[in-house]
Amino acid sequence: MIVEKVYYLQAVVQEQAQNTSDQLERTSQRGMNCLEARLGEKTDTVREDVQCLQTVLREEAKDIKEHLGEMHQSIDRLSSTATSSQSTGGR
Secondary structure, eight states, X not given: OHHHHHHHHHHHHHHHHHHHHXXXXXXXXXXHHHHHHXXXXXXXXXXXXXXXXXXXXXXXXXXXXXXXXXXHHHHHHHHHHHXXXXXXXXX
């Protein structure tokens, strides 16, 4: 009688342990799926932010190049004017 109860309790404990293990596995899998989805969303957001920054940087670089080009043209004109003035003044 006592041996049968011990075997019964042992079976109940093993069943409960298996149920708990299965439940933990399912919960862990759901948690992993949720984390993967959230990380995917964050990755997409970061990717979009990086693309936006790249666009802004390209536009700024283009503006700077154009501004530098204008400055070079102004310097060239000033140099030409200065050279012409020196030639004219030196005669």
